[in-house]
Amino acid sequence: MNWTWFHKLSSPPHFHRFARRWTPWMECAAAALVVYGLIGGLILAPPDYQQGEVYRIIYVHVPAAWLSLALYSGMAVAGLIVLIWRVKLAECALISIAPVGASFTALALATGMLWGKPTWGAYWVWDARLTSELVLLFLYLGVIALHGAMSEPRAAARAAALLAVVGWVNVPIVRYSVDWWNSLHQTSSITLLGKPTLDASMLWPLFGMALGLTLFSAANVMRRMQAENVRRNARQRWVREQLEAPHV
Amino acid sequence: MKMTARRQRMAWIALLLVVVGAAAALASAAFRENLMYFHTPTDIASGEVPSSTNFRLGGLVTTGSVDRDPDSLNVAFRLADCDHEVQVQYSGILPDLFREGQGIVTMGYLDDEGTFQAQQVLAKHDENYMPPELAERLADETGHSCEPFKPVRAGYDTGYDS
Structure with a gap:
């Protein structure tokens, strides 16, 4: 297998140029998809036969919950690369993903509470899904705090990477908690292999929101990585050249 | 196979993941009733x-x-x-x-x-x-x-x- 592209992308100046070129396009696509998802989900999609209008919070809740898991997995992969290959750019990725993932986890918990009160009758219950998602938030905060507590950036990244990798064990627990244990939270409506149990008229805006927010997260992480990358290489000549070059 | 520093780190992390995974599986099996x-x-x-x-x-x-x-x-x-x-x-x-x-x-x-x-x-x-x-x-x-x-x-x- 040819790994040249990987080595090239992990070089700090090359990443800087790559990110600067592609991030704006990702943001445009994200904005278009989110606008489609919001109009489709909040206005065009029909109300639910049981929950009426309140189910529409699904268009924020489900993408946020999916991203909380996807971003954690991304952070754990970056952590593995930090621990084994000691790639500096992966250190940037690790610490750039953490705040984005923590925000989406908090958003998933908050929207879930707002949805729980009118449908279940309670903001919060200690069932397996809700509890494991709360643990996920604490893991994100732990990674951020551990990284911030150490002053030497490379040692800080390695410590945070170890926590991120070990904490990944919680990701399948969150995902399968509703299948493994009796819970108040319902099981997944959309699975990789099964037919979605969400009517087609409600489904496409949800995919739009999920893809749009995924692109938004990716672009946000790239911008954070760019900043971290420049900060760490501030003394390098390519940084000065790049920063003095006219912006596109 | 030569045991390079990188291979050694890989082995340690693989071992760590196996141990943590086994611990999580055992804990959830032991508390299965309580997690319902x-x-x-x-x-x-x-x-x-x-x-x-x-x-x-x-x-x-x-x-x-x-x-x-x-x-x-x-x-x-x-x-x-x-x-x-x-x-x-x-x-x-x-x-x-x-x-x-x-x-x-x-x-x-x-x-x-x-x-x-x-x-x-x-x-x-x-x-x-x-x-x-x-x-x-x-x-x-x-x-x-x-x-x-x-x-x-x-x-x-x-x-x-x-």
Whole structure:
């Protein structure tokens, strides 16, 4: 297998140029998809036969919950690369993903509470899904705090990477908690292999929101990585050249 | 194969992941019962619920069983899973989604007559979402499945005759 592209992308100046070129396009696509998802989900999609209008919070809740898991997995992969290959750019990725993932986890918990009160009758219950998602938030905060507590950036990244990798064990627990244990939270409506149990008229805006927010997260992480990358290489000549070059 | 520093780190991390994964699997197996959010009417029938303390009971509200007292907030109904039924007594405000055929989770205790005295009632909706017209056309009696209220311990001998 040819790994040249990987080595090239992990070089700090090359990443800087790559990110600067592609991030704006990702943001445009994200904005278009989110606008489609919001109009489709909040206005065009029909109300639910049981929950009426309140189910529409699904268009924020489900993408946020999916991203909380996807971003954690991304952070754990970056952590593995930090621990084994000691790639500096992966250190940037690790610490750039953490705040984005923590925000989406908090958003998933908050929207879930707002949805729980009118449908279940309670903001919060200690069932397996809700509890494991709360643990996920604490893991994100732990990674951020551990990284911030150490002053030497490379040692800080390695410590945070170890926590991120070990904490990944919680990701399948969150995902399968509703299948493994009796819970108040319902099981997944959309699975990789099964037919979605969400009517087609409600489904496409949800995919739009999920893809749009995924692109938004990716672009946000790239911008954070760019900043971290420049900060760490501030003394390098390519940084000065790049920063003095006219912006596109 | 030469044991380079990188290979050594790989081996350590692989070992760490195996140990942490095994610990998590053992812990969740050991606390399986405690991680269950609710018991089912089948658990009651097989005597697997605490007799003196509060516990949660989940099931579908049996169609035609809801009996509201017009002068108070008292309501009586039966809760069923796929196999068994339990009589429930509750006094208080019910969630909006409470209706016959709906999945709910209640908190309370089993009294001496075998009636569940509920102190809290939460609605448990399922993972199906559809427009009202479609639900009407499907026109099944309740629209809900007893599937989520099956005891999750598949293949586990519950000790009663099924």
